[in-house]
Amino acid sequence: DVKVTQSSRYLVKRTGEKVFLECVQDMDHENMFWYRQDPGLGLRLIYFSYDVKMKEKGDIPEGYSVSREKKERFSLILESASTNQTSMYLCASIRVDEQYFGPGTRLTVT
């Protein structure tokens, strides 16, 4: 089975902190994604990567950056966390037509 893991299930950070969310997949998938999930808004794409060191902006990239140094790992970075970035963050990788999701990281910025 494909496995996508995220480094933390719950995270609490202070405003202005630099935050790293890590995602690792174990099936050699080329495409990886970061979404944020908010009530009533569904999933919104932040960034995606289709290869090592390659990245593309999604629909809401402002305030975020990403890093993909190895194929299996895709990191989401909040350079200076703000309270409006409090959300559930979901990582996914894709094989053919199917996206496989990690369990999510619930981030609270105080």
Place this chain on the structure above:
Amino acid sequence: AQSVTQLGSHVSVSEGALVLLRCNYSSSVPPYLFWYVQYPNQGLQLLLKYTSAATLVKGINGFEAEFKKSETSFHLTKPSAHMSDAAEYFCAVRPYSSASKIIFGSGTRLSIRP
């Protein structure tokens, strides 16, 4: 631009009753369509997908969905609801023009009454 609309942010049915979750997409060309389920405190899991083969698609846990081009719809159904079906359900679309980007609907929370 492609979009997905899920009608009803919350649906409540009795155990044993029919489940119907509605999804409409906007696209001039039939895209790939998906339904995902999210149980509490978990990530999303693929229920079923339509990729231009059979219009009636069967998925896991007894769910199925029918692609109707004339109505641009892809509604999700299950004949008899079970308590374990309580979750949030997301409809999603992947345009032919996109190699990987998937657009999600806003989700429908399904509650099951005993």
